[in-house]
Amino acid sequence: MKKYNLIIAGVGGQGVVMAGNIIGEAAMMTGYDVKKTDTLGMAQRGGSVVSHLRIADKVFSPLINQGEVDILLAFEKLEAARWSHFLKPSGIVIVNNQALAPLSVNLGSEQYPSDNEITRIIGHYTEILYILDGTNLAMQLGEVKTLNVLMLGCLSHFIPFTSEIWRKSIVKNLPTKVIDLNLNAFKIGIKEIKDMIDRKTRNKND
Amino acid sequence: MTNTLLLSGNEAIALGAYHAGVKVATAYPGTPSTEILESLARFKDIYAEWSTNEKVAMEVALGAAYAGVRSFVAMKHVGLNVASDPFMAAAITGVNAGMVVVTADDPGIHSSQNEQDNRNYARLAKVPMLEPADSQEAYELLAYAFNISEKFDTPVMLRSTTRISHSKSVVNAKVKRKIQIAGSRFDYDLSKYVMLPANARIRRPRVEKRLLDLTEYSESFPFNWVIEGRSDIGIVTSGIAYQYAREVFPEASFLKLAMTYPLPRKMIHRFAAQVERLLVIEELEPFMQEYIQAMGIKVIGKEFTPRVGELNPDIIAIAGRRTGLLPEKEEEKLELKTQKLPNRPPLLCPGCPHSGIFYVLSSLGQRSILPGKKARQLKFVITGDIGCYTLGAYPPLNAMDTCACMGAGIGQALGMEKAGIAESIVALIGDSTFLHSGITGLVDAVYNGGQITVIILDNRTTAMTGHQEHPGTGITAQGKETCAINLELLVQGLGINDVKTIDAWDLKMLREGVKGALSRPELSVIIVRGACSVRASKHINPRIIDKKLCNQCNLCLMIGCPAIGREWEQVYIDASLCIGDACTLCQQLCSGKAISS
Numbered sequence: 001m002k003k004y005n006l007i008i009a010g011v012g013g014q015g016v017v018m019a020g021n022i023i024g025e026a027a028m029m030t031g032y033d034v035k036k037t038d039t040l041g042m043a044q045r046g047g048s049v050v051s052h053l054r055i056a057d058k059v060f061s062p063l064i065n066q067g068e069v070d071i072l073l074a075f076e077k078l079e080a081a082r083w084s085h086f087l088k089p090s091g092i093v094i095v096n097n098q099a100l101a102p103l104s105v106n107l108g109s110e111q112y113p114s115d116n117e118i119t120r121i122i123g124h125y126t127e128i129l130y131i132l133d134g135t136n137l138a139m140q141l142g143e144v145k146t147l148n149v150l151m152l153g154c155l156s157h158f159i160p161f162t163s164e165i166w167r168k169s170i171v172k173n174l175p176t177k178v179i180d181l182n183l184n185a186f187k188i189g190i191k192e193i194k195d196m197i198d199r200k201t202r203n204k205n206d
Numbered sequence: 207m208t209n210t211l212l213l214s215g216n217e218a219i220a221l222g223a224y225h226a227g228v229k230v231a232t233a234y235p236g237t238p239s240t241e242i243l244e245s246l247a248r249f250k251d252i253y254a255e256w257s258t259n260e261k262v263a264m265e266v267a268l269g270a271a272y273a274g275v276r277s278f279v280a281m282k283h284v285g286l287n288v289a290s291d292p293f294m295a296a297a298i299t300g301v302n303a304g305m306v307v308v309t310a311d312d313p314g315i316h317s318s319q320n321e322q323d324n325r326n327y328a329r330l331a332k333v334p335m336l337e338p339a340d341s342q343e344a345y346e347l348l349a350y351a352f353n354i355s356e357k358f359d360t361p362v363m364l365r366s367t368t369r370i371s372h373s374k375s376v377v378n379a380k381v382k383r384k385i386q387i388a389g390s391r392f393d394y395d396l397s398k399y400v401m402l403p404a405n406a407r408i409r410r411p412r413v414e415k416r417l418l419d420l421t422e423y424s425e426s427f428p429f430n431w432v433i434e435g436r437s438d439i440g441i442v443t444s445g446i447a448y449q450y451a452r453e454v455f456p457e458a459s460f461l462k463l464a465m466t467y468p469l470p471r472k473m474i475h476r477f478a479a480q481v482e483r484l485l486v487i488e489e490l491e492p493f494m495q496e497y498i499q500a501m502g503i504k505v506i507g508k509e510f511t512p513r514v515g516e517l518n519p520d521i522i523a524i525a526g527r528r529t530g531l532l533p534e535k536e537e538e539k540l541e542l543k544t545q546k547l548p549n550r551p552p553l554l555c556p557g558c559p560h561s562g563i564f565y566v567l568s569s570l571g572q573r574s575i576l577p578g579k580k581a582r583q584l585k586f587v588i589t590g591d592i593g594c595y596t597l598g599a600y601p602p603l604n605a606m607d608t609c610a611c612m613g614a615g616i617g618q619a620l621g622m623e624k625a626g627i628a629e630s631i632v633a634l635i636g637d638s639t640f641l642h643s644g645i646t647g648l649v650d651a652v653y654n655g656g657q658i659t660v661i662i663l664d665n666r667t668t669a670m671t672g673h674q675e676h677p678g679t680g681i682t683a684q685g686k687e688t689c690a691i692n693l694e695l696l697v698q699g700l701g702i703n704d705v706k707t708i709d710a711w712d713l714k715m716l717r718e719g720v721k722g723a724l725s726r727p728e729l730s731v732i733i734v735r736g737a738c739s740v741r742a743s744k745h746i747n748p749r750i751i752d753k754k755l756c757n758q759c760n761l762c763l764m765i766g767c768p769a770i771g772r773e774w775e776q777v778y779i780d781a782s783l784c785i786g787d788a789c790t791l792c793q794q795l796c797s798g799k800a801i802s803s
Contacts, residue, residue: 011550021212024374028212035340036212037373039316046768047552060452062373063518082547102550106763106772107602108577110548144782 003056004159005064009083010075011100012040012047015148018173019073020051022152026161026169027055035062046103050083055159073155075134075147076100081118087125094154094193095122096134096147130154130196137188143178146185153189157197208378215370218341218377219280219308220245222348226304227384228252228278230270232263234642235671236282237317238371239310243280244674247683256674256683259612259642260285264292264307271296271305271361272399273392276352280308283324284611288643290327293361297331298409299399300359304352310366313489314516317368319592319611321514323490328363328467332417335363335467336429337445341375343464347429349384354423358416365466367489369446369516421468429464432477439531440481442474442494442505447517451487454522454532469497478503485510485531489517554597556769557785559665559710559736564598564605565765565791566716567632573604574764586630586724587622589615591644593636594670595663602764606634613643619658620651630724632659638668638676641691651729652700659723659730662693665710665738673741697731704728710736713794739785747803748784749793751777755800762792762801 006023010016020036027034036053052064066085071092074080080095087093104110113121122129132154138147149170156166170186171179213221220242223231231254233243247254257263260281270277281289286309293307309327312318328335336351338344344366351362397405424430439458443451444466452460461477463469478484478498486495486507495507510525511517526532554561568574572582590596590606591614599606608618619633635644640662651658668674675681680690697705704726708719716734723730748769751762753776762770762777769783770792779792779801786803793801 012552021374024212028210028376033376034212035373035375037369040372046550046555048550059375060449061519062369062375062446062449065453065519065523078547078550101771101773102548103553103766103768104548104601106770108772109601110546112548 002160004054004071005069006053006055006071006073006155007064007069007083007086008051008053008073008075009079010049011079012049014049014075015145016049016051016075019148019152020053022149022166022169022173023053023055023155023159025172026165027053029165029168030161033057033059035059037062048079048082050079071155071158073151075151077115077118078102078113081113081121084122084125087122089126090128091126092158093122093126093129094151095129095131096151097131098135130193132192132196134189134192137192138185141181141185141188143181146178146182149174149182150185150189150192153186153191154193156186156190157193209381211377211379212374213341213345213377214241214372214374215338215341215344215366216241216310216372217245218338218344219348219364219366221377221379222345223278223306224249224252225345225380225383226349226352227276228306228352229275229390230267231255231278231280232257232266233280234258234260234263234285235668235674236260236285236310237671238312238366238368239280239282239285239308240671240674241371242308242310243683246278250684254683256668256676258677260289261292264289264296267305267307268292268296268301268361271301271303273390274303275390276304278306278308280310282318283309283311283322284318284320285309286324286327288612293327294331295401296361297333298406298413299401300409301355301361302359302393304355305361306348306351306355306364307361308364308366310368310371311490312368314368319609321490323493324363324365325466325493326491331361332413333360333363333467334358334420334424334465335365336464337365337466338370338464339445339448339462340370341373341377343429344370345377345379347464350427350429354420358420358423360416360420365445367446367516417468421471424465424468424470425472427465427470430470430473431462432473433460433462435459437480438482439485440477440483441485441487442477442498443487444494445489447487447489450517450519450522453519454526463494466494469494471501474498474501474503478505483531487511487517487522551600552597553600553768554594554766555739556767556783557739557742557789558594558767559734559739560595560598560663561765561767561789562711562713562736562791563661563663563716563720563734564595564603565795566713566720568603568605568764570717570720571605574602575604576760576764586632587619587627588632588634589618589622590634591615591639592670593639593663594665595634595636598634600766602766612639613647616644616647616651616658616660619660620647620654620656623656623658624654630659632661632720632724634661634663636669637662637664637666637678637693638674640693641677645696648697648702648731649700652702656729657727659720659732661720661732661734662697664693664733664735666735667738667741669738669740673738693733697733702729702731704730705733706731707733707735710734711789711791713791739788742785742788745785746788747786748781749779749786749790749801749803750781751779752800752802755798757798757800759797761795761797765791765795767792
């Protein structure tokens, strides 16, 4: 069995914890051992949120070492940069192209890093970077809160859980009335990542 | 038959307690322990309550144990400070039916005012301490905890940490709950339950005897075990540190302990004799290390891992390389973190009922600093304590000067007044915190003629820990309607004449209220009332800023509302975050009338 070390990062309110729960349950249903740990800070909203997920035959530490993350799934750009030092050299980064400015930036005491700066920071650790307009895609679906499941659709390309298991875990973790919407978001995520990979391959071949 | 579940440590503790036949469960919310009672309260065939505070929670659980049913009490590490008086009493009276005390420590200070290692309370009270290393152990240890409690007539501590409580892992749970055969019954026994000196003196030596018996028991405790590996390094460890140590030293020998007080002396001697170098890997204090050293065994521990903060595999690996226990790594390129990324501290939420009063205190107290402006002389002291409102200490509000522990602000304010400082003093306290431990401070201020201003921020919930009910909300932990404590009547009942209630989103009234209270030389109480905005179901008419009318004064940014942002020097409101009609603070503040619905 393969081993996976995942980090999901975002801002309070974006659904990071729920996304981790869905992956964790899916891993368990597939027959893996899994450990997941959330670091939330204090408040309900607005703070940095990061989840570590480890999936293998047997997992001891729920926390992942720096330099050992296979996939970093980031719901916000600054948070992608913040946790990129955990990536292993060939690690994969999937980033939602959204900037949520911390209050210190709005008040003018700190600066939000430019796109170039963010790409440079991530590029220091890996070349495999996928950026998608997840927030816009989720809004087109009519519910921005589906962002987390849409991002899971992207992630699913790299983790061999069956689509039936993903579906089961989504159904188990979300309230009934939003399940169809989220299953749709999941599909859009799958399509997005495939398109991005295709574009990358074409660019390489050109 | 078993059931495979993915549970957090807190959920596993709750399920373990339930399956072990707990009948009465109590707690006061506190990160990282809160979800334990929340999970237990969902079982309708037990009694679960949010208690007024941890001391009361401990007393209720103790009463239940005296009366012959298995009882359970959970709290965060500092909660045990509050509950330490009845806890120490429970240690000497013993229990009758099993009683488990869960302490959830917070190494790394993720969400607390300090860092403390509550294993020390086990030593202080001379009661057993169990430490699970993951959710499965947490689940299974609960059954043992109750059995030990009954066998040795002692409360049993179970210590979690943030990393155990808030990590999910796979649990194989038995499906059936143990049915308690004996019903509730209180056996009158003065010599056991009435700790008059004459009785306490007789019980005191029994506590020592019990500790010796427990030490003997720990030798065969099934969750204390040895993993035989290489003989050059032997590691004694427990809890989450065990998981990290297994990652970093996969081939070492381990003495993995789940009962960390009292420690199994013979087992440790045997293990130490089998390995060349003995190492203790434990989070926070050298608790096991000092015990082992006192046994005359050569061991290293805190020379190796830090005493401060949370451990992780990286920290242990670096320590291992530094001390030559692990081979050197060619390059240590871990940190490129030299670039400074803006931090994202937690904020008061959009439409928070604390924002208005904080803005008023901040502007009256000359605390807010507009972009590009200089800091001014602060005008009055604001003492505070623990809750969402502690976030008011952050910019742009800068409106809190002290935060020590639950309920501390009122006593501190009185102390400053009695010390004779020149400034006026305002004490801020939340509704849940006021009921938890603010009342006694206020009684003291009445009794001793204090002239401070106390502001009770009544958001109708325990917000910071995720919206738990409390005695002021009229709903119990299990969702039943009950009498809601009336704060106005309570405060007036103490003999305070100057009591005002003000709407949390009425800036004008808030400003007048604070100014008035500060100008009157008497004890004043202002109750600022407004339900927590996270619970607002509908966001009606989010506000927008008319760029043509906006004069870029940036005053609206001084509320610290996360819905108000600034891009290219222009302030805007994020319609998806703004709660609209229910708040309107920014609209009330805008002199150019640029903000409307």
